[in-house]
Amino acid sequence: MHFYQADPSLENYWRGVILFGNNVASYKFALAHALYDLHSKEKERITMDELAHPFSQHLCRHLEHAPKQITVKSSQFIDACSRFNRGEISEDDLLNVTVKRGFANVIDAFHNVNRAEIDVRFFVDERKSHKGIRLTDAFFKLTETQQFQNLIHETDARWRLVERAWEMGVSSHLLAIEYDDTQQILFTRKNDRRVDITSCRNSLNGYQKGRCFYCFRPVSLASGDIDLTDVDHFIPWSARDYVANINGVWNLVLACQNCNRGKEGKFAHVPSQLLLERLHKRNEYFINSHLPLRETLIKQTGKSDIARRSFLNTAWQSARNNKLFHIWHPQACGDELFDHARFLSAQCAAIF
Template sequence: MTLFTEVQPTLENYWRSIILFGRNVASYKFALGKSLLELAQRGAEIVTLDILAEPFSRNLCEHLQLANRQATSKSSRFLDACRKFNSGDIQKGELLDVTTKLGFNNVIDAFHIVHDGEIGVRFFTDERKGSEKGIRLTQDLFRLTEQFQYRNLPTEVEARWRLVETAWELKLPRHVLTVDYDAESELLVMNDRMLKRKAITGCRDALNGYQKGMCFYCFSHISVESTSDDLPDVDHFFAHTLKPHGLGCSIDGVWNLVLACQNCNRGSKGKFTQLPELKFLERLHRRNNFFIESHHPLRETLIYQTGANELARRHFLQTTYNMSKELLIQNWKPEHEHEPAF
């Protein structure tokens, strides 16, 4: 297994390992993550639980309106209070009181745990037993706000959250969560039980974290902000033009989608519909394994589509590559490449 932070163990990649990896039994980690990114902008080190309660409960109340199921447990007094607030049965003050008492019982202790161990940095320390009755934001969190990739982190949290809650809400076996890319809307879409297409989240937002905010091909920085000059294209590693040739796989599946800077995808010497050099196939394999190792909602879908184990997935990609090579002949690589990020 290739650890996500093994190459380029930066602050933003430690943060991404928290949000993107690990089993999810409730969505509290996402609510806390979004709250921390918001509170870090205010500059105060000490955040009492009653202050933390406002953005934490607000984020959960907003998502309960999108998907009523926000945990795998059958009941939660805290989530019930959020539902009552949404329906107008309790006031904001009562919601904040319940959040302060019940909302942080497990998430503060569990936030920095990934793969059964604590990550190498902390973005806050637990001060609940001290006089402050809250958390202390660390310098690592404040330094995180100064990084280029910081602008991408809120949307990455949101995208992961939407995928998790959608999977819970549909209550479908994960191997039938057929999620494809809709080029017109630039969204990931899923079919529900009635075979109705359901938009889940922005494709760029969902993919970006697993590429560490870098172009898949040249590792230049990209941004998922819609107005940014660094906005990447959603690229089919195996070109969409191969779809009619019967490769025997879903070309629009997440396994085949990467984010590419505009220069790599459609610059003067861009990829367009060409087949990337063989070394990029290994990179695609690593990226897909990040999805699988993260217990992503699409984990079982990727396994179902590409193979039950690493050897089978390698064979699937190599077979698809060989068939594509016979059709496209020429290989492509970017003009310039930065130091590899994964």
């Protein structure tokens, strides 16, 4: 898959699982969060009893605000989580059901993306031999990366987007995910009522692999961090009189503070055509990750690759034609995150 082939790091293989794996239930997100919780114990082997507690607790927490966590009509495990939330069964009863029913498919399917297993395994199924799973070196190395804390925020944001889509029905409602520039959150509307979904930063960061969209500098999602990323309009907000729906998800990227508002920052400049091509590829990641940002991007930019390229080119040219806007392209501070890495890096070096 191009997403992690272009930058085959452990973080991006993990992101491939979270962002692009097929979802018929939210169990994959709950399992990811359970593994995040357990990593501090530095245990290689995790029994299903040990895994059951954080796994079920994360699902119980999400059920409190989003009752639909699975696409089938019923699930004994989800029913048990709901009953626990209502105080009808004990925690021991919940854990027993979790061990028996909660892991039926998620252990086997976790590493599958686009109907094939990724090249890296973060755990090995040892339920038959040791009644649990064995965490691999790849997982422990993942927890030591600079991006690990970002992955936790990204997983929860993806989970909230998916469960909101299931609750509201993608085809009829979630075609219009909107952005609140003041609070920097994504929201939609249900029966003329605004429904907040999740942080815009957390939702977009995984698709940019934890880097600034423009210069590839690592960015953070932690509030108060010196490297906290900005949410930026690719086509500048000042071009709103010339470009329709400039506040759409298609036009939102995450940028380091230097690129967004530093001495050599973008400000009201129009990014180069090389960066426009990068935006198209980033948006195609949304399309390939299925619901719900897929539906939003299709509605905003077009049903086909050709239509989406045409939409972006028209928006870019509309902004460019106004004499107030000049072309901008930053110096790269890291490796290219998308396709054709060496080709694009060489071009940028030659130009700038």
